[in-house]
Amino acid sequence: MIGDDGRTPDLDTLAIRAGGLRSPFNEHSEALFATVSFVHESAAMAAKRFTGEEPGYIYSRFTNPTVDMFERRLAALEGAPAALATASGMAAITTLAMTVCSAGDHIVTSGSVFGSTLNVLGAPVMGKFGVTCEVVPSTSLDAWAQAIRPGTRLVFLETPSNPMADVFDIAAIAEMARKVGATFAVDNCFCTPALQRPLALGADVVVHSASKHLDGQGRVMGGALVGSEEFCRERAYGFLRTTGASMAPFNAWVALKGMETLPLRMRAHSENALALARWLSAHPGVERVHYPFLESHPGATLARRQQSGGGAVLSFSVRGGREEAWRVIDAVRILSITGNLGDVKSTITHPATTTHGRMSAAAREAAGIGESLIRVAVGLESQEDLRADLARGLGQL
Ligand SMILES: Cc1ncc(COP(=O)(O)O)c(C=O)c1O
Structure with missing residues (x-):
């Protein structure tokens, strides 16, 4: 297994080797598990898996081995403990906002994030649930410092931005978010972990549209949240497995193989x-x-x-x-x-x-x-x- 010798492999190696799981057939290329559900050996085993007493796959809206491989590889590339795959980038952003915010909370985001992101974080979606959203129109740290305040639960930005390539200071804004206890998320679609690792600069969560560079050839929709085990596997996973915007195994397989290059x-x-x-x-x-x-x-x-x-x-x-x-x-x-x-x-x-x-x-x-x-x-x-x-x-x- 890579990393067993205590040495952290380089990114080029992680992209090809990290997160792979082998079935009893010992395939070399990662397998596509195109199945909706998984079989249990007994009623007792099924019961234990459903209560979470025993690990094991149940249903592909919850978890699937191909999707797991995608999550494990992406987490390794971002230098994170965990990742959670979603049906699209927008599904990831919606899952993030719904996981972090409740009525009365406040979001701060940049005016240059993707248009649909502004709609989700702002009045058309989160606004309907009593969440307010303040849009910072520039990269100026003074403007961010004014917008982020006690009560801010989520700070969200995209750097570099689309289409003007504005660059935001991740470390400085992370510090502002940390001081008020807000979750700081960075959409890393444009750079990917191959060029920029926001978690190492202080972000709490990285957001991806796998429909972009992770697949890299314009074939499948997908998305992901990357961060701590607690955030991905406990908080955001609970929302995702119930609401159902999970990543399809085929899409995970395409993006997983895309990530190799x-x-x-x-x-x-x-x-x-x-x-x-x-x-x-x-x-x-x-x-x-x-x-x-x-x-x-x-x-x-x-x-x-x-x-x-x-x-x-x-x-x-x-x-x-x-x-x-x-x-x-x-x-x-x-x-x-x-x-x-x-x-x-x-x-x-x-x-x-x-x-x-x-x-x-x-x-x-x-x-x-x-x-x-x-x-x-x-x-x-x-x-x-x-x-x-x-x-x-x-x-x-
Ligand atoms: C920066 C950025 N984030 C998120 C998204 C949304 O991703 P998806 O189309 O996979 O939902 C896009 C889509 O263009 C994007 O450009």
Whole structure:
């Protein structure tokens, strides 16, 4: 078993080896347990398993060996004691909020988290249960210090943010949350543990959409919460097994096998994205590029302290407005015009009219998401081909 010799294996090794469970058939590749329920050898054994007196699988909404392997591997990568797999990233975020908060509690989050996250934490979902949510519009530590107060139960952020690549100081905000006894959760979809480990910087819980880089090839939906044994296996698990947004074994199997190449892919995504960001910065048709590892980025020093790579996502504004941005998007032949990210295939979007289209114009303006902004989630195609694909549209401006 890895780690038996007392040596902590490197991330590349954990991604391939951690969390594997072997059935009596001694398969080499991890097995997919496509079963709804599990058989007990006697009525007495069934009774003991149902009361929790004896360990054992019962029903796949509760636990499943393939899902267990996914959880064990992800926990090892994040440096955590436990993880809890969910049906999607949003299921993870809903489970987190419902586990931590009760009526009268207060949530603090950033204005640049994923739109559906804002809806869950804010008025449309948690607001219905008497939970209030305060949205911090910037990365300024003073603004976070003002928002986090006694009564705050959950502090939630995403770093770097989408699509502007704002970088938040995880350690400093963790300290503020700790002082008021709030649970501090970081959505680590953009970096993954291959580039950033929020728990080591003071976060209590890491949130994932496995639909992004963990699978890495845009195939399955999934999500996870990662943290302490007590949080994942006792508190959040109780809510999840009853309400049922559990991860499907097939999805767990795909993401588990995807994770084997996670560190390798994240290094390559980061290398491709930085090269493209630098090239775009020098292009006369481009006004501004947002990428955390770009020297001109206001959060570059912090990003290099917290992250070992810049990740796959960059955004840039073209000279002009919506028409010019759409012209660049419509000229691509390799990049896919789609809202997803975290795929080996590069994707391109116009946030103001798609992913962020439901925000008010004023809120978009405040977040810096203008009509001329384009987001690219850089995949693993050749740098030269990606440059040529974008140059076609940019050359027409
Ligand atoms: C940063 C981030 N968190 C969470 C989610 C939600 O994940 P899912 O689509 O798996 O529910 C997304 C989806 O795009 C995302 O970008």
